[in-house]
Amino acid sequence: MxxxxxxxxxxxxxxxxxxxxxxxxxxxxxxxxxxxxxxxxxxxxxxxxxxxxxxxxxxxxxxxxxxxxxxxxxxxxxxxxxxxxxxxxxxxxxxxxxxxxxxxxxxxxxxxxxxxxxxxxxxxxxxxFRYHYGFQQIAEWVKSGLLGDVFAVRAHMSTWLTPAAREVISTHAGGIFYDLAGHMLDQIVWLLGRPQRVTAFLRNDSGIVPAFKDNTLGVFEFERAIAFVDIAAMEPRPMARRFEVYGIKGSAILLDPFEPARALRLCLEEAGGGFEAGEHVVPVSPQSRQQLYNLELEAFIRTITGAQMPDRPLAHELLVQETLLRATGGIPEPAHLAR
Missing domain, CATH: 3.40.50.720 (NAD(P)-binding Rossmann-like Domain)
Structure with a gap:
């Protein structure tokens, strides 16, 4: 070839x-x-x-x-x-x-x-993170019904940025939320679809670069679920990053740090998916950031050569960006949803 x-x-x-x-x-x-x-x-x-x-x-x-x-x-x-x-x-x-x-x-x-x-x-x-074994496992558990109907997702993906980096990103409404939240929204809308209502809290609390939103929270409401994404730009290193999914039959938590990941905490009300009822710590093979990039590229090549369908359709790529811009103000919430 x-x-x-x-x-x-x-x-x-x-x-x-x-x-x-x-x-x-x-x-x-x-x-x-x-x-x-x-x-x-x-x-x-x-x-x-x-x-x-x-x-x-x-x-x-x-x-x-x-x-x-x-x-x-x-x-x-x-x-x-x-x-x-x-x-x-x-x-x-x-x-x-x-x-x-x-x-x-x-x-x-x-x-x-x-x-x-x-x-x-x-x-x-x-x-x-589409190619992260921990996120892939959670998605598999959700879509198989192992966790039951999902009612809550919590995602924490903060970082630490220099003043120079904050200046660059300050040109974007939403600041650090605009820069990083798409990673978590990519996972959330894959699991739950389009949110019905989006509310964001975009603050500057460090004062280092006043125009830069450095302490942020997005709340995403679905018909029968709610998701929270919090991202700050001044978390002490090493950062704690965590992804949690709660369903009526079980929960799955990608324990921090999720990069590189080491384990998932799975809790089940009843046996299923090869697991007994109760709490389980499921190992996750750690992957470096470069390994994730490599897997991204491999999937891209398989798609453009016709060896596979896209892992995410263009409709999903649109939905992730729409959801992000609803949170940062790039797309206003419909008037009937205003509180």
Whole structure:
């Protein structure tokens, strides 16, 4: 089987180097090169990064967009750049491995997805926890009915950011919630669907960068369930990250830290799924962040080569972004839902 030629558009996303390394080490991929619109960024990476030091740099994006041998491109610009870059890639008729989240402009993102459908190209968002064994196990338990009807989900995914990083993200309404909550919403809407009502508390409590929302909570109401996602930007390291799902027949908790994960706590009212009633600590094989990126890429390749259906349809990618923007104010809640 011939290798798949890929390229990378942008380098300023927090996942950019990891995604580049995944392409460089995947035996099915031939990395054609990277385009970075900022010359200073390109110079810095060529000097400081072993992964970027050995790439071919395109001088103009048309070099990769117009190359018919390049079939897919990783979109790895800043969050403020990514949606425009992704649109260019889709218009060029190429598949996109697009790092999260999908921009601030809901109408623009919808247009890009519609264009991808017209062009017959695949967009896969960079939510790497889809390939995390712990999250996959919880989803399997929920969808099999082992936990019964789910009535609550709690997700905690805080971080610690420098003032410079806060300044960059402060351009986005929602701040740290905009930047990270999509990871948890990707899991929640996969389990529960579209929330009926969204309420968010977006605060600046550190005062370090006043325009940056650094202490945040989103509450997502469903017909018979409620989900809570809390994310802050100043949690002491190492951060405690946790994902909890509660059903009427059982609960499943991905014990912190979930990166790398070590165990799930499963509690059942009655025996099922090969488990006795009661509490169980289920081991989870730990995965590095790079291993998750590698699994993302492997799934992307299988999808664009026709070996599998997408792990998440484009309708899901739209729903995740819609839900995120409802929380950050990019999409107003319908008037009849206002409290």
């Amino acid at each position: 011939s290798k798949i030629r890929m390229a990378q558009y942008g380098t300023k996303h927090g996942h950019a180097e990891g995604k580049l390394l995944a392409m460089q080490t995947n035996p099915q991929v031939e990395l054609a090169g990277v385009y970075e619109p900022d010359p200073a960024q390109r110079k810095r990476l060529s000097r400081e990064s072993e992964s970027f030091r050995r790439v071919h740099w395109f001088d103009d994006p048309r070099e990769m967009l117009d190359d018919p041998t390049i079939v897919a491109i990783a979109s790895e610009g800043l969050n403020a750049e990514g949606l425009a870059h992704t649109e260019q890639i889709v218009r060029a008729g190429k598949h996109v491995w697009y790092d999260k989240p999908a921009g601030d402009d809901w109408a623009h993102w919808q247009r890009v997805v519609h264009l991808a459908e017209q062009q017959g190209v695949h967009i896969q968002m960079g939510y790497m």
